[in-house]
Amino acid sequence: MGSPGISTRNNGGKQQRLGITEPISLGGPTEYDEIKTRELEKFLRDVGLHESQEEAVLREEVLGRLDQIVKNWVKAISRSKGLNEQLVQEANAKIFTFGSYRLGVHGPGADIDTLCVGPRYATREEDFFGELYRMLSEMPEVTELHPVPDAHVPVMKFKCKGVSIDLLYAKLSLWVIPEDLDISQDSILQNADEQTVRSLNGCRVTDQILRLVPNIRNFRTTLRCMRFWAKRRGVYSNVAGFLGGINWALLVARICQLYPNALPNMLVSRFFRVYTQWRWPNPVMLCAIEEGSLGLQVWDPRRNPKDRFHLMPIITPAYPCMNSSYNVSSSTLRIMTEEFQRGNEICEAMEANKADWDTLFEPFSFFEAYKNYLQIDINAENEDDLRNWKGWVESRLRQLTLKIERHTYNMLQCHPHPGEFTDKCRPLHCSYFMGLQRKQGVPVNDGEQFDIRLTVEEFKHSVNMYNLWKPGMEIHVTHVKRRNMPSFVFPSGIRPSRPSKATWDSRRSSAEKSSECKGVSDAFDDGRKRKRIDDNVANTMKVAKSFAGSSLNGEFNEGNPSAGVFVGGVFASANLIGEPKEEKEESNRTDGINNIKSLAGNLVQNGELNSQTKDLSATNDAPFSKEAEKLAIEKIMSGPYVTNQTLLQELDELEDDFEYRNQVKDSGVNAKVSSVESTSANTTATSLANVPVSPPVTSSYGAGPSTSCPSGDLEELEPAELVAPLSNGFSSTAPVVQQKPLIRLSFTSLGKASGKST
Missing domain, CATH: 1.10.1410.10 (Poly(a)-polymerase, middle domain)
Incomplete structure (x- = not known):
């Protein structure tokens, strides 16, 4: 018992x-x-989340066919490597499934995540991505074959009889792969390379989840x-x-x-x-x-x-x-x-x-939620190039989010749309979108704007460093306002009218706004809940900074709490949030108490609960009240690990391409980047890259006259002339005159969209 x-x-x-x-x-x-x-x-x-019986049978047939293919493949390569006939006859490879298919939650048309486990002499580079790729390419039932050997987890993507397959490879230290192989045993990882460990991880994790529910x-x-x-x-x-x-x-x-x-x-x-x-x-x-x-x-x-x-x-x-x-x-x-x-x-x-x-399950109305968006367009010369180019760009889009938020000191927040859009009128082309809004709870100073040209330039530079880049692979980044969103992003290519029936989100927004007291500044117009979420993120970073300062060899200094400080190279200020003094002091006290509790040692060692947590035994009595459940959740979060969070994570991930600021691009990169052209250039405006913080912040992006679209609907984001920044990210050079258009994002236009269209 x-x-x-x-x-x-x-x-x-x-x-x-x-x-x-x-x-x-x-x-x-x-x-x-x-x-x-x-x-x-x-x-x-x-x-329609459940597949039909016919599709389920087809999937089983495809998996059986795939297992037969890899068994033939391993026998062929064992013979080609000169192994004796007995080893050739015993040679074996085995297919395992993982992910949604193994969990039993896949839907119609979903990919099947599969793993091929092979013997020690079947290499990944030469045999899996070489010989097996050649065999698959010659089979009429295999289409859209796309190897990705340089991925973090190398994968071969293709369709077999119309069923999408993602095939990974794990090379074990065994000479013969038994048919009853159990990959859940830790010993299977003995002498395995990192890519094999990652490839095996999907199956091992999936099976463990099913054991632990x-x-x-x-x-x-x-x-x-x-x-x-x-x-x-x-x-x-x-x-x-x-x-x-x-x-x-x-x-x-x-x-x-x-x-x-x-x-x-x-x-x-x-x-x-x-x-x-x-x-x-x-x-x-x-x-x-x-x-x-x-x-x-x-x-x-x-x-x-x-x-x-x-x-x-x-x-x-x-x-x-x-x-x-x-x-x-x-x-x-x-x-x-x-x-x-x-x-x-x-x-x-x-x-x-x-x-x-x-x-x-009401869908989120992404293209109604914000007033300003970034549109990232890519194109290539043929289907294969576009497929490769898309995969690379998608893997880098997250870097754009990190760069924008870092370079604007988290004042400009990004909401990436998790999918692509295609315009039927433009073949070999697709678009990605990102919603933009000013951080909630920050006072708005009229006329101040964000200048993210250099940020976008760094992003495009990193994208254009693609090892397999070919002529025709292009990327354009533009600013588009909500009212001028291209029609191909909407279902059937038709911009929907305002829904006659109010959604939960619209009712919730209206309720939040009506609950606000009259006379509250614009900085709080989007509701206290959103501000509380932003404050929680800021407070988490503040606690992390304090913890890091005391535990990481004094890497950070506390400094004057009322002045701007550097946290991982990103400017932060104690009065960025704009909250009332009493509220801030209470927040600080709460954060301090929570941090002390975490650091006090409510840790779980080897999965064993401490006595404080064990007092929270569940019973078969009446259901818990919400207060009791809240207490239970608090107890659960009292261990087992103390973590802390700062923007250093984002700095670390940007480290690989941040040196670009001090480099001069060669003519090849210039040729690719300079392919971005403005849609028109008729009017001129001036944009300053000041961020509303105290003390004032000097931007590193430069500013000057700009050329914008006459209609104001689509503005190409072009870089300022590169200036060598100081080590802290600020430039010592004077603003330079720009010859290209820039993004002009007013603080007053960056709030979350209201019920009215603009």
């Missing part, structure tokens, strides 16, 4: 504890939960729901800095552990309740992190300095345990936090019969 309050699952007569803490509640479903769960399951079926069916339904919700709300994309499939699976699995007897209706509600209250960067973990015996590095902020700078740690449960969400930035974390809050409000409204499942 498991101990009282411990989440367990019967595994062959043996009770298995799931999770590193006590569950919050062991309560079973109510009649209401059963009704709402049936409604949810019907909703998910009606929107108390009810697989409830987990799958809840995960289908959350994946669909994330896609509708625009927060499903690892490459854009949001969360991908594995991240959402881990978050849902943790909720299943905390409420092991709950049905999907309650699991969805508690997902939002828990993660709305979650204090990032406290990590989400399904099990204790084990050191292992192979010496591989695992996620541990107490030992690894880089791990301290992760914003939203979601830790994989298989050795070596790693943070699966390192792509999350301060911008995307803020957006996801807002969405969790929205989901929690709707779930509470559903309990009061004031909302339904349709309300939760």
Whole structure:
């Protein structure tokens, strides 16, 4: 028998504890939960999230065919390498699946993530991306074959009988791959190279998730729901800095552990309740992190300095345990936090019969949400080049977000759209978009604007450094206002009229605005909740700075709290937030208390709870009140790791291309970058790159006359003449005259869009 309050699952007569803490509640479903769960399951079926039986059979056939192909491949290469006939006959390779297909939550047309495991003599470069690629290219059922050998996790992408396949490769230290190979054993990683460890990680993590959830069916339904919700709300994309499939699976699995007897209706509600209250960067973990015996590095902020700078740690449960969400930035974390809050409000409204499942899944109106956007257009000369170019540009788009926020001292916030758009009138072309807004809670000084030309130039330079660049691969970055958004971004190419039926978001926005007191400055017009989210991010960085200053050999200095200071090379000021003094002092006291609590040692060693946390045993009594649940969540976040967060993470990720500021581009790069042309040049304006902080900040971007589009709808972002910055990021040179147009973003035009169109 498991101990009282411990989440367990019967595994062959043996009770298995799931999770590193006590569950919050062991309560079973109510009649209401059963009704709402049936409604949810019907909703998910009606929107087409389940594949047909015919497609399921086809997938099985394709996987069988793929397994046969790799077995023929390994025998062919073993013979070509001169192995004896016995080894040739015993030669074997095996296909494993992972990701959404292995978890059982894939939908129609989804990719199948697969892993090919081969013997020690079958190399990745020569045999997998060489001979196997050649074999696949000669098969008529294989189309759109696209190898990506230089990726962080090397992959071969293709379609087999119309089914999309992502194929990874793992070379084991075995001479013969047994048909009953168990890759869940840590010994499988013995003598494996880094790329093999990463490739195996997908399968090992997926299998471990299924072992660590108390009810697989409830987990799958809840995960289908959350994946669909994330896609509708625009927060499903690892490459854009949001969360991908594995991240959402881990978050849902943790909720299943905390409420092991709950049905999907309650699991969805508690997902939002828990993660709305979650204090990032406290990590989400399904099990204790084990050191292992192979010496591989695992996620541990107490030992690894880089791990301290992760914003939203979601830790994989298989050795070596790693943070699966390192792509999350301060911008995307803020957006996801807002969405969790929205989901929690709707779930509470559903309990009061004031909302339904349709309300939760209302799509986010991205192109109505902001007044200003960046449009990133790319094109190439043929389909293959465009496919390669797209993959590279998509992998770099997150850098643009980081650069903009860093170079504007986090005053200009970015919201990347996690997807591409194509204009049917322009073949071999696609576009990406990014919403822009001024940070909420900062006083607006009329006439002050952002100048991000040099930022965009650095980004384009890094993109144009693509090793496989070919003539015709181009990238253009333009500023477009909401009212002039191109029609191809809308369904059917038609700009929608204002919806006659108010959405939850519009009602929520109206309620927030009506709750504001008269006479409050424009800095607070977008609602206290958004400001509180921004303040939380700022306070987290402030606590991190204090912790880093005391623990990292005095790398940071406290300085005068009322003056501007440098935090990881990024200018910050104690009065940037613009909050009242009393509110700020209370916030500081709260942050100090929380930090002391974390640093006081409420740590979990080897997954064992301390006595304080163990007092929080869940029972089968009446459901917890919200206050009790809040206390339970606080206890869960009291360990096991202390992390801290600063913008140093972003600096580290920008390190590879930041030296560009002190370099002169060669003629080849100039030829590619100079292909960007302005749409027109008829009027002139002056833009200053001042940021409204105290003390005043001098920009490093330069300023001067600019040429803008007469219609004001589309402005090409062109660089200022390069100036050598000082080590602190500021320039000592005088402003220079510009010959190219620049982006002109007024502080008064960068708020979140209201219900009115502009």
